[in-house]
Amino acid sequence: MLGGIVMTGASVQFLTGMGFALVAVPALVLVLGPGDGVCLSNCASGAISLIGLAGGWRRVRLAAMAPLIAASVCTVPVGTWVASRLPGPVLLSCMGALVTALVLFVMRGGRTEALCGVRGALTAGAAGGFMNSSAGVGGPPVSMYAVNAGWTVREFVPNAQFYGITVNAVSIASKGLPQVGGTVWELSAAGLAVGAVIGKVLAERVPEKGARRLVLLLALTGGVTTLAKGLSGL
Incomplete structure (x- = not known):
C-alpha cells in the first residue's frame, strides 16, 4: 500500500508539476501516523522536486522566489512546534480540514488580492512554510500566488520545484527524518521511480x-477521508 x-x-507530481503532497499526505498519515507521514512526504516531495528541476533550473525566477522562500523559512519552525503539540486525532482533523x-x-x-505583489509573496511563503512543516501541504499557497501573478504553467513548474526543494529541506532539518524502517524507505524509493515513469x-x-x-478530485477525497478519520478518534 505504501509504495x-x-x-x-x-x-x-510529474504529470502536473505539483500535487504530490495533496494526493499522498492524507493516505500517508493514515498509514504511518501524522508525524512520520508528514515527514516522509517532505522527503519524497523534496526528492521529486530535485529530480524535476534538473532540466528546468534556468527558468527559476530567483528575484520573485526570494520573498516566498524567506517567509517560508521563518514559519517552518512554528509549524513544527504546533504539530508536535497536537494530539493525533486533532492533527488528523486539522490536516483533513x-x-x-x-x-x-x-x-x-483560487484568486485573492491578498496574494499580489511582494506582500502577497510574503503571505504565500509564510503560509506555505507553516503548512508544509505541520501538515505536509505547502504548495497550494504558492500556486495561488502564481495564479494571481499571472504565471504560465511553463513559468510556474520550475519555480514551484525550486520552492519545493527549499521548503522541504528546511522542514526536514526542523523535524528530522521520519522514524521508519528500511522497508518503508525501499518501498518509497520504488514508488518514486515507478511514479516518475508513469507521470x-x-x-x-x-x-x-x-x-x-x-489531482483536485484525488486530493479532495484524501482530505475528506483524513478529516473523517480524525473526527472519529476525538
Whole structure:
C-alpha cells in the first residue's frame, strides 16, 4: 500500500508539476501516523522536486522566489512546534480540514488580492512554510500566488520545484527524518521511480485540464477521508 501511495503521488507530481503532497499526505498519515507521514512526504516531495528541476533550473525566477522562500523559512519552525503539540486525532482533523478547504478554494478559482505583489509573496511563503512543516501541504499557497501573478504553467513548474526543494529541506532539518524502517524507505524509493515513469508517459497523453481535475478530485477525497478519520478518534 505504501509504495502505491507514493507512486500515485509521484505520478501526479510529474504529470502536473505539483500535487504530490495533496494526493499522498492524507493516505500517508493514515498509514504511518501524522508525524512520520508528514515527514516522509517532505522527503519524497523534496526528492521529486530535485529530480524535476534538473532540466528546468534556468527558468527559476530567483528575484520573485526570494520573498516566498524567506517567509517560508521563518514559519517552518512554528509549524513544527504546533504539530508536535497536537494530539493525533486533532492533527488528523486539522490536516483533513486544511486540505479539503484548500482544494475547494482552488476549485473555485483560487484568486485573492491578498496574494499580489511582494506582500502577497510574503503571505504565500509564510503560509506555505507553516503548512508544509505541520501538515505536509505547502504548495497550494504558492500556486495561488502564481495564479494571481499571472504565471504560465511553463513559468510556474520550475519555480514551484525550486520552492519545493527549499521548503522541504528546511522542514526536514526542523523535524528530522521520519522514524521508519528500511522497508518503508525501499518501498518509497520504488514508488518514486515507478511514479516518475508513469507521470512522464501520461504527461504526453493527458490534457492539462484533465490532469488538474484529477489531482483536485484525488486530493479532495484524501482530505475528506483524513478529516473523517480524525473526527472519529476525538
